[in-house]
Amino acid sequence: MRKINEIFYSLQGEGFHTGAPAVFVRFSGCNLRCGFCDTRHETGVEMSDEEILAAVQKYPCRTVILTGGEPGLWVDEALVDALHRIGKYVCIETNGTRELPSGIDWVTCSPKENAPVRLKRMDEVKVVYVGQDVSAYLSLPASHYFLQPCSCQNTAEVVAYILKHPQWRLSLQTHKLIHIQ
Ligand SMILES: C[S@@+](CC[C@H](N)C(=O)[O-])C[C@H]1O[C@@H](n2cnc3c(N)ncnc32)[C@H](O)[C@@H]1O
Numbered sequence: 001m002r003k004i005n006e007i008f009y010s011l012q013g014e015g016f017h018t019g020a021p022a023v024f025v026r027f028s029g030c031n032l033r034c035g036f037c038d039t040r041h042e043t044g045v046e047m048s049d050e051e052i053l054a055a056v057q058k059y060p061c062r063t064v065i066l067t068g069g070e071p072g073l074w075v076d077e078a079l080v081d082a083l084h085r086i087g088k089y090v091c092i093e094t095n096g097t098r099e100l101p102s103g104i105d106w107v108t109c110s111p112k113e114n115a116p117v118r119l120k121r122m123d124e125v126k127v128v129y130v131g132q133d134v135s136a137y138l139s140l141p142a143s144h145y146f147l148q149p150c151s152c153q154n155t156a157e158v159v160a161y162i163l164k165h166p167q168w169r170l171s172l173q174t175h176k177l178i179h180i181q
């Protein structure tokens with residue numbers, strides 16, 4: 001059984017796959033306590049993998065995004081394999097502090113200050129920018145590097161930083177801008 005906070009269908013609002021329809025599976029609980037965290041993830045219900053797969057299959061899209069809370073506390077190869085068997089493209093949003101099972105199709109690592117990254121493989125880095133030194137994150141082994149304003153509040157600051165450090169790209173939380181989940 002795995003503790004699930006919510007399962008919903010929306011558009012990926014952030015990062016490389018922005019705009020893609022996806023089923024979000026939000027796991028309960030996290031090993032970090034980011035002051036800016038925009039998600040109430042502590043509540044949840046225990047669900048079997050069969051129940052999770054049935055909930056995911058209610059929606060027509062191929063992409064599934066495992067998030068939380070911290071999905072790295074919950075996800076294993078059995079769940080990833082089961083999602084692959086029903087034809088899904090499996091993405092994960094993680095803070096990077098835990099190693100992940102192999103085989104996940106797209107890994108988004110969002111490292112946090114004072115929380116060492118143990119993740120070995122990732123596709124994109126997406127940092128919530130609040131003025132911290134982000135230069136070391138460019139050494140993480142990703143193909144894409146995004147900075148994201150915090151709660152859509154400091155977009156001008158993020159744009160100014162990226163114009164000076166063009167290795168980065170802007171990620172907006174587009175779902176918040178268009179008022180969808
Ligand atoms: C709620 S977290 C869950 C996944 C994982 N715990 C993590 O932090 O990557 C999902 C994404 O939202 C970002 N995020 C959380 N709070 C935010 C905020 N106030 N503004 C912008 N992005 C935020 C995180 O950095 C992460 O990329």
Ligand SMILES: Nc1nc2[nH]cc(C(=O)O)c2c(=O)[nH]1
Nearest residue numbers: 011012013014067093175181
């Ligand atoms: N639309 C939408 N896109 C998202 N991308 C990452 C999210 C997350 O909370 O992990 C998220 C979310 O909560 N909503």
Ligand code: SF4
Nearest residue numbers: 030032034037069095
């Ligand atoms: S690691 Fe992710 S879920 Fe956990 S508190 Fe930070 S932003 Fe929220």
Ligand SMILES: [Mg+2]
Nearest residue numbers: 038039067181
């Ligand atoms: Mg979110």
